[in-house]
Amino acid sequence: SERTLVLVKPDGVERGLIGEIVSRIEAKGYAIERLELLKARNDQLAAHYAEHEGKPFYPPLIDFMCSGPLVAIIASGEGVIAGFRSLAGATDPTAAAPGTIRGDLARDWGTKVQKNLVHGSDSPESAAREIAIWFPES
Ligand code: ATP
DSSP: OOOOEEOOOOOHHTOEEEHHHHHHHTTTTEEEEEEEEEOOOOHHHHTTTGGGGTTTTTHHHHHHHHHHHHHEEESSSTHHHHHHHHHHOSTTTTSSSSTSSSHHHHOOSSSOOOOOEEEEEOSSSHHHHHHHHHHHTT
8 A cells, every 4th residue: 555754853752752653653544564763864864855955944954853863664554645744734833733743742943943753755756765765675
């Protein structure tokens, strides 16, 4: 079935929210196919965020994503790409609706980068590209 790439960003790991976030994915009925705690390499982050290179938030975003371990997850299920984006909520934690991961749990205001706990692929093409970055053997 459909697959998506989820990252629990360093703020989520540091705050002890891995279980809470994985729980929400599982509770929605998606399967966890792969899950790994790892320290992101620069080349992985450069590939992952290639579309944002040159934007003002790009340098602090890369620094933040390197600041501690993250959790890379392949989740699967019908409609999981859009479904996880719904679970995650809006990119900006202030705008994210209550009931979403970011709306309920993200609370890092006023920094140069939005520490918004999670990433989820936004299309089948992104999912395939990102899965190859974080799980090159799969
Ligand atoms: P993600 O790709 O992480 O799921 P997204 O698709 O909602 O988030 P993107 O627009 O792809 O958001 O931005 C990638 C990440 O860069 C965001 O999750 C956030 O951490 C950071 N970011 C995006 N826009 C801004 C901004 N205007 N100011 C600060 N940080 C930003």
